[in-house]
Amino acid sequence: MVKIHPAGIFLSRKLLRYLLSFFCILLIVFLLPRMMPGDPVSNLVGEDIYLSQSTIDSLRAAFGLDTPLHEQFIRYCLQIMHGDLGYSYHMHGPVFEILISRAWWTLLYTIPSIIIGAWIGISLGARAGFQSGKWWSDVIASIALVISSTPPYLLSLLALVLFVYHLGLFPFKGFYDTYNLQSILYHLTLPTLVLISFYASRNILIMRGAVLTEKELLYPQFARSLGIPEREILFHHIRKNAIIPLIVLIALDFGFLFSGALFIEIVFSLSGMGSLMYDAILARDYPILTGSLLIIAIFVIIANITADIMSLIIDPRIRRSS
Amino acid sequence: MRKSQHKMCTLLFLILSIVSVCCSMGVMADDAILRIATTNEVKSPAFIGDYTLGLFNHLSNPPLMQMDENGKLIGLLADHYEVSPDNTEWTFVIKDNQFWSDGTPVTADDVAFSIQMYGTSIPNAGWIGETLTDTQVDGNKVTFKFNKPYTNLALEFTSYSILPKHIWESIENPNEFTSTGPYVGAGPYYLDNVDLNAGKVIFKRNPSWKGKISDYDTVEISWFKNEDAAAKALESGIMDTYWKYASSYPYAAIDSLRKTGNFEMLEKPTSGLTFLGFNLKREPMSDPAFREAVSSAINYQELVDISTLGYGLVPNRGFVPPAMDGYIQTKPMEYNLETAKKTLDSAGYKDSDGNGIIEAADGKDITLDLLIRNSYAREAELIKEYLEKAGIGVEVRTVEDNTWFEMKDKLDYDITLTRTTPWGMLMHAGWATGYFDSRRTGQGVLHTVDDEVFLKLCDDILSTTDQTLLKEYAKEVQEYYAENLPGIPLYWKNDITPYNKKITGWYSNPLYGIMNEFTFTGVKSSA
Numbered sequence: 100m101v102k103i104h105p106a107g108i109f110l111s112r113k114l115l116r117y118l119l120s121f122f123c124i125l126l127i128v129f130l131l132p133r134m135m136p137g138d139p140v141s142n143l144v145g146e147d148i149y150l151s152q153s154t155i156d157s158l159r160a161a162f163g164l165d166t167p168l169h170e171q172f173i174r175y176c177l178q179i180m181h182g183d184l185g186y187s188y189h190m191h192g193p194v195f196e197i198l199i200s201r202a203w204w205t206l207l208y209t210i211p212s213i214i215i216g217a218w219i220g221i222s223l224g225a226r227a228g229f230q231s232g233k234w235w236s237d238v239i240a241s242i243a244l245v246i247s248s249t250p251p252y253l254l255s256l257l258a259l260v261l262f263v264y265h266l267g268l269f270p271f272k273g274f275y276d277t278y279n280l281q282s283i284l285y286h287l288t289l290p291t292l293v294l295i296s297f298y299a300s301r302n303i304l305i306m307r308g309a310v311l312t313e314k315e316l317l318y319p320q321f322a323r324s325l326g327i328p329e330r331e332i333l334f335h336h337i338r339k340n341a342i343i344p345l346i347v348l349i350a351l352d353f354g355f356l357f358s359g360a361l362f363i364e365i366v367f368s369l370s371g372m373g374s375l376m377y378d379a380i381l382a383r384d385y386p387i388l389t390g391s392l393l394i395i396a397i398f399v400i401i402a403n404i405t406a407d408i409m410s411l412i413i414d415p416r417i418r419r420s421s
Numbered sequence: 422m423r424k425s426q427h428k429m430c431t432l433l434f435l436i437l438s439i440v441s442v443c444c445s446m447g448v449m450a451d452d453a454i455l456r457i458a459t460t461n462e463v464k465s466p467a468f469i470g471d472y473t474l475g476l477f478n479h480l481s482n483p484p485l486m487q488m489d490e491n492g493k494l495i496g497l498l499a500d501h502y503e504v505s506p507d508n509t510e511w512t513f514v515i516k517d518n519q520f521w522s523d524g525t526p527v528t529a530d531d532v533a534f535s536i537q538m539y540g541t542s543i544p545n546a547g548w549i550g551e552t553l554t555d556t557q558v559d560g561n562k563v564t565f566k567f568n569k570p571y572t573n574l575a576l577e578f579t580s581y582s583i584l585p586k587h588i589w590e591s592i593e594n595p596n597e598f599t600s601t602g603p604y605v606g607a608g609p610y611y612l613d614n615v616d617l618n619a620g621k622v623i624f625k626r627n628p629s630w631k632g633k634i635s636d637y638d639t640v641e642i643s644w645f646k647n648e649d650a651a652a653k654a655l656e657s658g659i660m661d662t663y664w665k666y667a668s669s670y671p672y673a674a675i676d677s678l679r680k681t682g683n684f685e686m687l688e689k690p691t692s693g694l695t696f697l698g699f700n701l702k703r704e705p706m707s708d709p710a711f712r713e714a715v716s717s718a719i720n721y722q723e724l725v726d727i728s729t730l731g732y733g734l735v736p737n738r739g740f741v742p743p744a745m746d747g748y749i750q751t752k753p754m755e756y757n758l759e760t761a762k763k764t765l766d767s768a769g770y771k772d773s774d775g776n777g778i779i780e781a782a783d784g785k786d787i788t789l790d791l792l793i794r795n796s797y798a799r800e801a802e803l804i805k806e807y808l809e810k811a812g813i814g815v816e817v818r819t820v821e822d823n824t825w826f827e828m829k830d831k832l833d834y835d836i837t838l839t840r841t842t843p844w845g846m847l848m849h850a851g852w853a854t855g856y857f858d859s860r861r862t863g864q865g866v867l868h869t870v871d872d873e874v875f876l877k878l879c880d881d882i883l884s885t886t887d888q889t890l891l892k893e894y895a896k897e898v899q900e901y902y903a904e905n906l907p908g909i910p911l912y913w914k915n916d917i918t919p920y921n922k923k924i925t926g927w928y929s930n931p932l933y934g935i936m937n938e939f940t941f942t943g944v945k946s947s948a
Contacts, residue, residue: 191467191597204618256649264653271654272645273620368646370617378464383823 106411106418113407117400124396128389129175139164143185143385184390189382194390197375202357202394204274205364205371208287209356212294217349219295220302221342227303228310228341229333240307246300255366258293272368290363298352302345309341343414350406354399357391455637455924455944458651458660462644463622466615468604469543470596474615475582476666477622477642479933480941481522481606482582485513485532486575487937488930492692492746494575497938498527498583498607504886508570513578515561520629521585522603522611529563534586536565536578542595546581570884572891576847579932583607609633609942610640620644633942635926640941648674656681661921664936667693667842669916672730678919687918689929690744692846694736695728695797697804697909698829698837698856701869705781706789706835710768712906715836717761718811719804721754725912728800732917736910739899741852743913744931747895751903754910761811772812779812788814792834794825800838800911826864838911839865843932850882852898857907870907923947 132142140158163171178184184194224243227236246254262268269289275282313319314337322332352359361373372391379387411417461473468474487497496502499513519527533556540549555566565574584595585605592598603625604612609632610624624640643660645651652674654660658681663670669691670678678684697715699706706712721735736742739751765771770779770787778786789808793801798819805815815836820828829837841853845865849855855863858879859871870876878901882894902908918935920927926943929935 188597189464191465191470191599259650260653264657267657271650271657271659272643274618276619278618365646366650368620368644368650370620374646381821381823 109411109417110404110407113404117404121396121400124393125176125179126172128392129172132385132389133164133168133171179393184393185386187384187386189379189384190387194386197387198372198390198394201370201372201375204369205357205360205373207274207283208291208363209294209360210353212291213298213349213352213356216295216298216352217302217345219299221306221338221345223299224303224306225310225333225338225341228307229314229329229337231307231311236307239303243300243303243307246296247304251297251362252366254297255290255293255362258289259366262289274369290367290369294360294363302349305345305348306341309344310337313337313341339413343410346406346409346413350402350409351399353402353405354395356398357395453636453638455635455640456660456662457640457642458654458663459642459644460646460648460651460665462620462646463615463617465599466601466617467597467599468595468612469582469598473644474622476933476936478582478604478606478612479580479608479936480610480624480640480938481604481608481612481627482584483608483938484581484583485578487579488932490928490930492744492931494579497579498532499578502575504574508572508884508886509567510564511567511571511574512562512564515563517561518631519607520627520631521605521607522627522629523585523605524629525585525587527583527607528586529558529561531586532563532583533558534590535583536563536581538584538589538595539581544596572883572886573847573849573851580844609635609938613639635942635944636946637944652678655684655919658683658921661924662927662935663919664934666933666936667691667844669732669914670919672732672917675730675732675917675919683922684919685922687920687927687929687935688732688915689918689931689934690734690742691914691916692742692745692843692931693841693916694740694742694913695800695838695840695911696740697911698839698867699869699907699909700832700834700836701871701907702832703835705770705787708768709905710764711770712909714761714764714768714770714811715808715813716754716906716909717757717764718807718813719754719909719911720756720807721912722756724800724803727803729912729914733912733914736913738903738906740902740908740910741846741895741899742910745846745852747852747892749896749899751899758810765812770812777809777812778814786814788816789835791815791817792825792828792837793817793819794822794839795819797838804836804838829867830862832869837867839867841865847932850879850894850898852895853902853908854879854882854898867908870905872905875901875905875907 133139135142140155140162143158143162159165163174166174182195184198186192187194187197190197223239227239230236259271263271270276270286273286275286310333319332319337322336323329357372357376359373360371361377363369364371364374375387376391378384379391461476463471463473463477465471466474468478483497485497485499485502486494489495496516498515498519500516501514503512503514504510513532515527515529515532521527536549537553537556539546540553552567552569552571553565554568557564557566567574571577585607588605589595601616602612602614606612606627609627609630611627612622613625614623616623621641621643624642626634626638643654645654648671651660651663652671655663656678675686679686697719699712701707716738725731725733725735735753737751737753739749741748765779769782772779773784774780776786778788781787791801791804801817801819805817808815818834825837828834841856842865845855846853849858849861855861856865856867857870858876859868860876861868878894878897882891882898885891916934918927918929920935923946924944925947926940926945927935928937928939928943930937
């Protein structure tokens with residue numbers, strides 16, 4: 100009989116749960132426009148879209164709206180598997196193509212921001228917590244507190260006024276001026292730095308708080324009594340325990356990286372996913388909204404799976420309980 | 422610890438390197454590019470389907486007609502037009518010497534094709550499909566026959582860009598057609614590139630253009646997602662002007678821009694205005710005395726001061742601003758709280774229970790449902806305050822644009838705040854009739870007046886092109902507004918267009934401001 104590793108069982112269970120969640124989201128996205136009052140065609144393409152009768156008829160046939168619901172659902176799943184998320188009459192294009200073109204640009208600056216923000220938050224937060232009471236620890240905590248309690252839009256605008264308008268270091272808007280690597284780097288540096296400062300400041304505060312709690316427990320004191328150097332106590336013992344709540348938060352950052360980028364995209368006039376979803380809400384562009392919902396759901400699930408694996412690696416208690 | 426410090430130093434070094442690269446890049450000034458900032462965002466590279474691109478593409482694909490600076494209709498692609506006595510047959514004579522950017526001449530066939538295509542393929546132009554019965558081309562003349570008189574056709578044709586038939590006839594669904602360009606155009610410039618990621622539309626000089634030319638080889642229109650960034654971009658000098666359809670440069674940013682010393686301001690009274698609309702199907706808004714009282718309760722001067730920062734005027738009862746052709750002088754709107762209270766009292770609206778709010782005939786407190794979009798929040802708070810002082814309760818309901826369209830179409834409100842655009846003032850029978858005629862529909866349209874007198878007036882206007890008669894009707898319309906107050910104008914305003922003082926030759930018309938052919942063939946750099 101094959102013996103399955105307990106961690107494997109733990110992950111399989113989690114995976115099954117996530118698959119079930121995704122199925123539920125898929126079902127909700129499928130059923131909502133079809134069960135809502137009114138014509139399903141206008142619920143699927145957007146209420147304020149003017150379509151000729153022939154287009155409405157061809158859409159009705161394409162969605163298979165006169166077939167039983169289960170057949171429609173199978174057709175819908177097959178379409179999704181082929182990357183067909185519908186057509187946006189507001190944006191004049193296939194939803195999948197629009198989402199991919201926008202998501203790519205948003206990911207280009209949000210993923211580095213989350214990763215660097217996590218790294219800075221964990222490193223500085225751990226040190227600030229471990230050596231609390233020192234002047235530099237207080238300075239770091241204060242700066243982090245100020246940044247994380249400033250409204251994101253305001254901070255972005257301040258960065259724009261200072262670094263772009265007054266110092267002229269960065270451009271005002273757009274992902275590039277001419278499509279080349281240098282221009283893209285030039286345009287994305289400031290939005291990325293602003294986003295990093297947000298993620299980093301929040302992570303610093305959480306990490307600092309967690310380290311402050313951990314360092315008062317018995318195990319660091321026991322380690323000290325064994326003569327283990329302070330640095331080793333922090334990085335090999337305390338940080339491992341303090342990082343666990345942060346992993347969940349960072350995973351959530353990945354889940355909300357599109358909507359979280361909205362304020363950056365508005366201030367720096369970037370046409371990314373955040374502004375696409377915002378515009379879709381205002382314009383009631385249902386195909387874009389449902390497509391975005393599915394993509395976000397996939398991101399949240401992937402991020403959660405990653406967080407589970409990370410927790411499994413870091414926290415022996417989870418390994419034991421599984 | 423030393424290892425970590427090393428890492429931090431590396432990170433800092435990386436950031437500084439990027440910053441220094443950025444410094445060294447800087448934005449190189451290029452005098453051959455005319456740069457325009459806007460907050461009208463292009464959402465999709467659909468030449469016809471995208472609303473904003475449809476505004477910009479007049480530069481590359483001129484419509485038949487345009488407005489001069491006084492609001493008079495003059496030819497653009499058309500040299501002139503003739504109308505049959507019954508207003509059903511319109512003949513446009515196309516100018517000679519017009520060429521598409523690929524070198525082929527602009528023909529009457531292109532015009533006929535474009536107008537027919539709008540009628541059959543573009544949902545917003547469905548009226549063309551419904552009324553156009555025949556199109557005849559004879560040399561450089563194109564004649565459109567309609568199944569009913571349409572007085573404002575020449576005005577309508579200021580907004581339909583003419584397309585090259587040899588390119589567009591093979592495109593199956595023009596409304597959904599997307600391409601980042603280049604597009605063949607016949608204006609002084611053609612649309613070279615729509616770059617959503619860079620946030621700009623680039624127009625290049627039309628090599629086949631035979632008319633007057635400007636000093637600029639390229640016109641770049643850059644859109645910003647917020648006004649603050651656009652204003653700062655102007656102040657920094659990287660933009661030459663600002664344009665937003667039917668809007669002014671943000672009033673609050675004008676002083677700051679003036680201080681740079683690099684910009685002049687083109688100040689023009691606009692026919693667009695902000696007004697308070699009544700749901701005339703509901704009590705007590707259907708009562709003229711109640712509307713009269715509301716009009717006396719509003720502090721117009723304060724609204725002008727707060728909303729336009731002095732770049733506006735207290736309006737007249739005739740609604741239509743002086744910037745519009747056919748304007749007549751009517752009594753100014755007057756703020757008098759005592760008069761408002763007396764008018765309410767004598768009309769039977771009394772505060773019997775002494776709670777500060779007047780009651781309707783059924784004895785219930787009158788609390789009006791003020792429906793607004795969030796951009797009117799500040800004005801709504803002021804209106805609430807004014808009306809409450811007069812004893813009229815107000816509850817502000819803020820919704821996003823589409824919900825507002827839906828609710829005002831269902832007449833699910835008591836009063837609402839909205840604005841007119843220069844185009845809106847001219848649509849339907851003109852002089853803002855399009856906003857009030859109950860037979861109309863559309864996004865900004867209130868369609869609340871079903872008074873036979875008003876409807877007949879609209880029909881009379883629509884069935885004549887006699888300028889003397891039209892002037893008389895314009896007067897009657899304004900007198901009707903002044904007497905009945907279907908909407909209360911809150912303030913008239915001036916549109917401010919800042920422009921780089923080193924550039925001369927700006928031209929502004931009441932419909933599209935500086936976005937017109939005169940500007941793009943006339944701007945000269947004096948630097």
